[in-house]
Amino acid sequence: MPEGFDPQTIWMVAILLMAFAAMKYVIPRLVAGVPFLEPQAVQQRLTAGEDVVIVDVRSPDEFIGPLGHAPGAVNVPLGDLAGRLAAGAGGLDDLKGLPVFVMCKTANRSPHAARLLKKRGFTNVAVVKGGMGAWKRAGLPVETS
CATH class of the missing domain: 3.40.250.10 (Rhodanese-like domain)
Incomplete structure (x- = not known):
């Protein structure tokens, strides 16, 4: 793994990206x-x-x-x-x-x-x-x- 990237940071970035995708694509459909x-x-x-x-x-x-x-x-x-x-x-x-x-x-x-x-x-x-x-x-x- 490249220096400066610990597993916790990678997981946090992944969670943030999934949350963004949910807010942009999934939640509007559920609301409607x-x-x-x-x-x-x-x-x-x-x-x-x-x-x-x-x-x-x-x-x-x-x-x-x-x-x-x-x-x-x-x-x-x-x-x-x-x-x-x-x-x-x-x-x-x-x-x-x-x-x-x-x-x-x-x-x-x-x-x-x-x-x-x-x-x-x-x-x-x-x-x-x-x-x-x-x-x-x-x-x-x-x-x-």
């Missing part, structure tokens, strides 16, 4: 309690003409910013979602029967939004894995206005 779908799977459903909704929970500036948004996406910032659901405002209750795909920039905010939607009675909710960043990297259609 919904499936995570690849952006391509969501696009296939849109292309097939299925009646689906993409709820983008980024800020309005992010929604129309350089990264853009998925075509037809509805912008409901995460900070506004709970209030809109509680008040029944914004026609969100009308979407309960449809498949709802929740998207943010990287899938960090989306699990929280998906959980709120589930609590409010939405039964067909999924998170777009990797968010808008993954959507754009996959070369899928993007709108900026």
Whole structure:
């Protein structure tokens, strides 16, 4: 073993790396309690003409910013979602029967939004894995206005 690396240090580094991985990838999925779908799977459903909704929970500036948004996406910032659901405002209750795909920039905010939607009675909710960043990297259609 190289000098200066004792087994205890190596174990601590390994534990920290596993904790980071759990916080980044496992915990958001557990919090959401919904499936995570690849952006391509969501696009296939849109292309097939299925009646689906993409709820983008980024800020309005992010929604129309350089990264853009998925075509037809509805912008409901995460900070506004709970209030809109509680008040029944914004026609969100009308979407309960449809498949709802929740998207943010990287899938960090989306699990929280998906959980709120589930609590409010939405039964067909999924998170777009990797968010808008993954959507754009996959070369899928993007709108900026």
